Amino acid sequence: xxxxxxxxxxxxxxxxxxxxxxxxxxxxxxxxxxxxGKMFTFPQQTDSAHVKLETPREEFSAVTVxxxxxxxxxxxxxxxxLATPSAANDFLIYKKTAVNQFELSVxxxxxxxxxxxxxxxxxxxxxxxxxxxxxxVQLWLDGKPSAxxxxxxxxxxxxxxxxxxxxxxxxxxxxxxxNQCFTGMISDVHMWDYAxxxxxxxxxxxxxxxxxxxxxxxxxxxxxxTGRVLLENKQVNECH
Numbered sequence: 001x002x003x004x005x006x007x008x009x010x011x012x013x014x015x016x017x018x019x020x021x022x023x024x025x026x027x028x029x030x031x032x033x034x035x036x037g038k039m040f041t042f043p044q045q046t047d048s049a050h051v052k053l054e055t056p057r058e059e060f061s062a063v064t065v066x067x068x069x070x071x072x073x074x075x076x077x078x079x080x081x082l083a084t085p086s087a088a089n090d091f092l093i094y095k096k097t098a099v100n101q102f103e104l105s106v107x108x109x110x111x112x113x114x115x116x117x118x119x120x121x122x123x124x125x126x127x128x129x130x131x132x133x134x135x136x137v138q139l140w141l142d143g144k145p146s147a148x149x150x151x152x153x154x155x156x157x158x159x160x161x162x163x164x165x166x167x168x169x170x171x172x173x174x175x176x177x178x179n180q181c182f183t184g185m186i187s188d189v190h191m192w193d194y195a196x197x198x199x200x201x202x203x204x205x206x207x208x209x210x211x212x213x214x215x216x217x218x219x220x221x222x223x224x225x226t227g228r229v230l231l232e233n234k235q236v237n238e239c240h
Contacts, residue, residue, distance in 0.1 A: 049227030
């Protein structure tokens with residue numbers, strides 16, 4: 001005879017405990033994690049492996065994104081991809097194939113940024129800012145600013161965002177292209193809902209006591225890994 005037939009109260013109790021365990025495990029998986037000293041490693045070209053970064057925010061009148069990346073890719077690849085239902089490239093940092101050339105996209109409009117010295121197999125700090133009032137974007141590579149350029153004004157980034165590193169979105173959460181994927185390492189991802197000053201960006205670059213992102217904070221990050229992406233201790237140049 002089945003145990004639940006013999007002892008229905010005990011069986012119900014087991015089921016409740018099991019459901020409670022599942023809820024606790026889900027909550028733990030979704031809880032923010034301090035990734036200080038960590039990095040995401042993307043070890044191979046795929047059209048699926050990525051990390052989705054979580055935020056409840058759904059409207060931005062200004063944005064700053066900073067991250068550190070390390071790669072040997074000499075083809076085009078996405079570094080940071082934010083899509084909403086109305087715009088697949090609502091905020092995109094994209095390294096182009098051309099040497100020392102990036103593309104920044106906001107609200108599906110884009111501009112090229114040239115002249116930034118970008119070396120392979122080197123950790124780089126990359127920051128990008130945009131403000132809807134002025135419509136200006138600017139890229140900072142290792143603390144060095146690009147010329148400011150007009151891209152989009154008068155319209156906020158609005159709608160439920162899907163934020164992805166490792167792939168470049170051509171639709172809201174999908175249509176990844178293996179020829180645009182990122183391979184290498186990414187660390188220290190932060191996002192703010194305002195344009196950081198040059199001094200604040202320099203503090204991030206120098207890893208000093210900067211104010212962490214109030215939208216995405218590497219020290220309290222909610223994320224989901226899909227595919228072969230590893231969370232590892234960050235590599236440093238010096239040993240102790």
